[in-house]
Amino acid sequence: MSPLPRDSLDDALSATRKAVADMLEQRNPTYSLPQPFYNDPRLFQVDMEEIFEKQWLFAGMSCEIPAKGNYFKLEVGSNSIIVLRGAENKIHAFHNVCRHRGSRLCLKDKGKVAKLVCPYHQWTYELDGRLLFAGSDMGDDFDMSAFGLKPVAVKSAGGFVFINLSENPEPIDDFLVSLEHYLSPYEMDNVKVAVESNIVERCNWKLVIENNRECYHCSGAHPELLNSLIEFDDTDDPRSTGEYRDLVARKQADWTACEVPWQLARFGKRNRLTRTPLLDGIVSMTMDGKPGCNKLMGNIPNPDMGSLRILHLPNSWNHFMGDHAVVFRVLPLGPQETLVTTKWLVHKDAVEGVDYDPARLRQVWDATNDQDRRLAEENQLGINSLAYQPGPYSQTYEFGVIDFVNWYSETMRENLGVEASAPLQVASQ
Structure with a gap:
């Protein structure tokens, strides 16, 4: 089978995003979402790109990396992320991807390392992401400073560690200040x-x-x-x-x-x-x-x-x-x-x-x-049934659900930033 041309893939993605925007624009804000939002693979990909790759995510607790070299790993869709404690007690986050040929660096869910060493060809990185060793066969003009690990935005407050995969993360500091205040009696260190x-x-x-x-x-x-x-x-x-x-x-x-x-x-x-x-x-x-x-x-x-x-x-x-x-x-x-x-x-x-x-x-x-x-x-x-259609939430008992679904809808529409189009047809199960 011949691969799809790049233009065809871009057109399909654009059509999906426009269809998602259209369904969100037309939905009743006190009803559950249309079926594709819960089971369509194309819409799931949009969720990952527009929510999980752009929002601040709870990654783990700072107590899980108490000392220099401690790390834990998490998977955000197809993105493997390392969160670790480096020198001077600083918490870093990186894409778990070697800059040589893309192999994952850390294979275990958590552990402690002196350096980050790729298991494939032993490229070695400092805990702050700098490339330290790339072998002797990369040529005299190889610039190691250009091949550090790809960083991920990371913030910590009240013992919680948050990451954001976006290149331009949205502000979160007001929440983090309050989180620190509310958790101060717990001495989260x-x-x-x-x-x-x-x-x-x-x-x-x-x-x-x-x-x-x-x-x-x-x-x-x-x-x-x-x-x-x-x-x-x-x-x-x-x-x-x-x-x-x-x-x-x-x-x-x-x-x-x-x-x-x-x-x-x-x-x-x-x-x-x-x-x-x-x-x-x-x-x-x-x-x-x-x-x-x-x-x-x-x-x-x-x-x-x-x-x-x-x-x-x-x-x-x-x-x-x-x-x-x-x-x-x-x-x-x-x-x-x-x-x-x-x-x-x-x-x-x-x-x-x-x-x-x-x-x-x-x-x-x-x-x-x-x-x-x-x-x-x-x-x-x-x-997943043919019989499903969006149903009404109880505004007395399910106002929290309404708030979540409306937050999701508003965030998706803002992040999509596309004009509405025809509704997305449900993918076959």
Whole structure:
């Protein structure tokens, strides 16, 4: 088979982008998205180019790279990225691509290196990306300074590491300042990952996020989670009760006395921080509601801190309690496949088997993640049907989903910057 001419590929991509813009322009903002947004391979490619290659993404925690030479790797679509700590405690990010012939440099998910050495031909790079060694056969006029690793924009705040694959990343500093402030009591330089899980959900990444942004399904799906979690986290929520508002007022007074931040902070529809109580008498997301770790985080004065909930679109939500934290990262693998990574954080001096039991620590969210996986996968299978058409969200229970889908739609339209065209026909499954 002859390869497609370059012009034909460009024309096909342009047509897809115009069709995506058209569907977004015509959609009802309180309804779910048209079918191709959840299962079409061409539209998935546009998602990767216009969302995951342009937005700030949660990559991991700075505590995962505590010393010079520590690194971790993540895959953003076809882009393999290395995040590492270099000299003078500086965090770097690079494309995991050798400048010789393009081989990947780091093959393991995490590790520690003195230098970055390509396993193919042993080209060697400093931790700041400079090429140090390229063999003796590149010629006398070979300029090593022109072949350093391709950098990726990286920022860190409050123990979180974010990357952006764009050449001109959008501003994020306002959110990072608030993130640093809200997490200052946790002393994030003094935490560690106690345990980690990785599950693959056979569904589009947007269904994973939509599922997270509402608790409409919680009472019928999450008995373990509802041992501790209140379904809403805002006194302005139309479902909130007088009892809940009284609990919030009491806890906010306690948190103010402890000088622990709790106020709701929003940064558009993309970022949100708020501290909200767990059920009265419950201090942690464990099966019995008691601390999962005996050693509290940072300078937290007592375990009854509720949950500091942190949202970062497009790929993270998080819960910080007094004794431990749970952070989540979402990375698309394909049109109908998504990697969900969960990490449980504790004080770095907490001793496994003495201060915490990993199995007990992860019990609630292991169950919840599996329940959400099954819900999202069934959602995907239904969407794949000929019978699917966009359906209405509940503006009472699913306003968080509406916010996410509208953020996604507005961001896509802005990034596409193309005139609308005819709707995209669904690709065969």
